[in-house]
Amino acid sequence: MSFGINHRPAPELRVPVWIGPDGAAMAPLQLADLGEGMKVLFCFQDWCPGCHSRGFPTLRLLVDRLAGQGVGFAAIQTAFRSSAKKDAGDQTAKNQLRYGLSIPFGYDPVPEGAEQPSVMEDFRTAGTPWFIVISAEGEVIYNDFRLDAAKFLASMDLPDV
Template identity: 45%
Template sequence: MTHGILGSVAPKLLVPHWIDEAGQPRSPLTLTELGPRHRVLFFYQHWCPGCHSHGFPTLLALIERSTPDDVGFAVVQTVFEGVEVNTPEQLIHDQKRYGLRIPFGHDTVSQDGLYPTTMVNYRTGGTPWFVIIDPAGTVIENGFSIDANKLPTVFGKQT
C-alpha cells in the first residue's frame, strides 16, 4: 500500500472527539474552520516516542515559523494501538505539555476494529504523521517527517 495522499484533495475530518485551544470539549472540527489558508494536521499517539522526540518539536518549529493569518493547525491522536493508554484524556496533557493553543482531536479504532478514519482517509503510515494542505484544499506535503526549515517557502514565504 502506498502511504499518503500527496496531490489529492484533503478528505473531511471525521474525528468524533475534540478539545479547543483552551482544552475544553468542543464540537467536531472541520478543515474549513482552520481557515482559507494553509492547514497543517499533525497525527500522533500519546505513547509514541518519535511523536515526542521528533513530531512535536517539528510542529512547534512550524508554528514558530508561521503566523495565524498564514496557517491553521490541528493535532489528532490517531489510536490504532494502545487504546488503554492513548485515551481522550491524554489530549489535554499533551496540549499543556507543549503549550499548544490549537485544537486537539481523538480518533480511535473504527467500529470494524481496524484503523481510525484519519489513518484510512489520509493513508498515513503510522505516527508521527504530518499533512499540509494548501488554500485550495490539496495535500501538498505528507509523511513521517517534514523539514520545518523549508516550510515557509511552501507557505509562500522566503526565510
C-alpha cells in the first residue's frame, strides 16, 4: 500500500471534535475555515514520542515563522491506538496549551465500525507525526511523516522577518 495522496484534491475534513485557537469548543472545521492560502495539517498522538520531539517543534516553528503570511494551520489528534481512544480528546487541549499553539486542534477518533480515524483514511496517512500541506488551489502537495521546516520555508520565498 502506498501512503499519502500527493497531487490530488484535498478531501474535506470529517473530524468531529474541535477546539478553537482560544481552547473553546467550536463547530467542526472545514478547510475553507483555514483561509484562502496554503494549509498545513499536523496529525499527532499524545503518546507518540516523535510527535513531541520532532513534530510539535516543527509545527511551532512553522506557525511562528508563517504568522501573517496567509497560511492556515490545524493540529489533529488521530486516535488510532486503543490507549489514545480512552482519553476522549482530553489530551488535545492539553497539547494545545503545552505548545502554546493558538490554532484549531481536532480530535479524530475511530468511528464505530471503522478501522481508523477519518483523516488517516482520507489522506492515507501511515501514523504520526504526520504533516499534510495543501496548496491554495486545494491540491495536496506534501503528505508524509517528517517535514523539513528549513527546506519548506526556503521554498516559500518569504520576506525576512
